[in-house]
Amino acid sequence: xxxxxxxYRKQVEALGDSSAPLSVEDGIASIKRMAAINGDRSYKNGxxxxxxxxxxxxxxxxxxxxKHADQMLRGAISLPKGIGKKRSVIAFCDGPLVDAAKAAxxxxxxxxxxxxxxxxxxxxxxxxxxxxxxMGKVGKLGRVLGPxxxxxxxxxxxxxxxVVEAVGEFAAGRLEFRNDDGGNVHLPVGRVxxxxxxxxxxxxxxxxxxxxIRPSSAKGQYLKRVSLSATRxxxxxxxxxx
Numbered sequence: 001x002x003x004x005x006x007x008y009r010k011q012v013e014a015l016g017d018s019s020a021p022l023s024v025e026d027g028i029a030s031i032k033r034m035a036a037i038n039g040d041r042s043y044k045n046g047x048x049x050x051x052x053x054x055x056x057x058x059x060x061x062x063x064x065x066x067k068h069a070d071q072m073l074r075g076a077i078s079l080p081k082g083i084g085k086k087r088s089v090i091a092f093c094d095g096p097l098v099d100a101a102k103a104a105x106x107x108x109x110x111x112x113x114x115x116x117x118x119x120x121x122x123x124x125x126x127x128x129x130x131x132x133x134x135m136g137k138v139g140k141l142g143r144v145l146g147p148x149x150x151x152x153x154x155x156x157x158x159x160x161x162x163v164v165e166a167v168g169e170f171a172a173g174r175l176e177f178r179n180d181d182g183g184n185v186h187l188p189v190g191r192v193x194x195x196x197x198x199x200x201x202x203x204x205x206x207x208x209x210x211x212x213i214r215p216s217s218a219k220g221q222y223l224k225r226v227s228l229s230a231t232r233x234x235x236x237x238x239x240x241x242x
Contacts (some may be wrong), residue, residue, distance in 0.1 A: 021239035022165045027228045028199050031056060034233040053193045054082075054231035058206055060185045061225040062127050064218050071215045073185065074178040076157040080205055081198035082173040084191040089171045090114065092130040092152070101129075104164045105171035112137060121142065127170045128152050130159050132155050149178065183224075185210065192230055203228070207240055 022030060035054050064071040092099035101109040107125060108114055115137050118128075129147060130138045130152035138152060145151035148177040152158040156176045160166050179185050189202040207226065214222050229235035 010168070013147045022235045024200050024203050024238055024240075025196065027236045028056075028196050028203075030236050031228055031230050031233055032192055032196075035230045048204065049103070052231075053191045054233070055083075055085075055188050056190050056192060056194075056199065056228065056230050058187050058189050059225075059227045059229075059235070060187075060202060060206070060210055060223065061178065061227075062183045062185065062210070062218075063220050063222045063224050064179065064183045064215060066179055066181055066183055069215065070217050072179060073210070073213060073215070074176075075213070076154045076170075076174055076176045077187070077206065077209050078169060079170075079189065079202040081190065081202050083175070083188050083202075084172065084194065085188075087126040087171055087173060088124065088126045089127045089129060089167050090118075091163050091167050092128065092134040094131075094134070097163050100164045101167050104167040105165045107148055108152045109167075115141065115210065125150070127176065128158060129163055129166045129170065131163050132161060134209065135159060149176070189228075203238075 062073070064073065064160065066072055086105075088107050089105060091097070091106045091109040092111065092114055093101055093109060098109045098111075106129070108117075111134060113213060115134075118141055123144075128138075128150050129186060135152070142151050154160075156178075157174075158170070175187055177185050177187055187206055192201045194202075207223070211223070223240050226238040226240040227235040227239055
């Protein structure tokens with residue numbers, strides 16, 4: 001049997017019947033209750049541990065077959081209440097767009113010199129935006145950025161002539177997504193410190209978005225399971241179906 005920490009066991013006890021699907025409101029309340037238990041501990045010298053503002057994630061298990069190209073889901077979504085964290089964005093562009101991209105929030109912007117910097121092993125960023133005219137040079141980065149999920153693509157909105165607008169959106173929290181081999185999509189929806197109403201707005205937006213982009217070839221139950229968890233808590237299942 002796997003070892004479970006005292007904190008984990010207390011969280012499960014506070015959760016109660018974890019097999020029962022919960023409403024979004026009850027799911028949020030359960031996650032916050034368990035996250036609070038995680039911070040209610042002391043060091044051996046009696047000093048209280050600081051409670052960290054944990055990220056809350058949603059996982060959607062979808063009734064899709066990722067082996068079929070027309071059922072793979074990839075794109076980007078902006079959440080109405082943000083995710084509580086600015087993201088580090090770089091922009092592959094040239095000319096006047098370089099300064100404009102930096103003004104919009106890009107930590108780095110440029111052409112060949114930025115491509116070389118990344119090719120040499122610099123990956124200290126979350127999202128890469130590219131102007132279509134730069135893809136001839138950026139394309140060679142696919143082998144290093146692809147496995148990290150950072151390669152610019154038109155489907156995710158990271159290859160676009162509107163570089164400045166894209167930089168602003170992604171820096172503010174616009175999220176890229178891509179289903180894994182099991183048909184799951186993972187996304188952050190905020191932090192434990194968020195108001196319940198703001199978390200619900202983000203969760204509802206995610207679910208509505210994926211219902212909207214359901215592949216026409218996907219058969220049977222589409223939203224097989226929707227789960228919510230914080231960084232260091234067990235997950236709860238939400239009562240969502242489609």
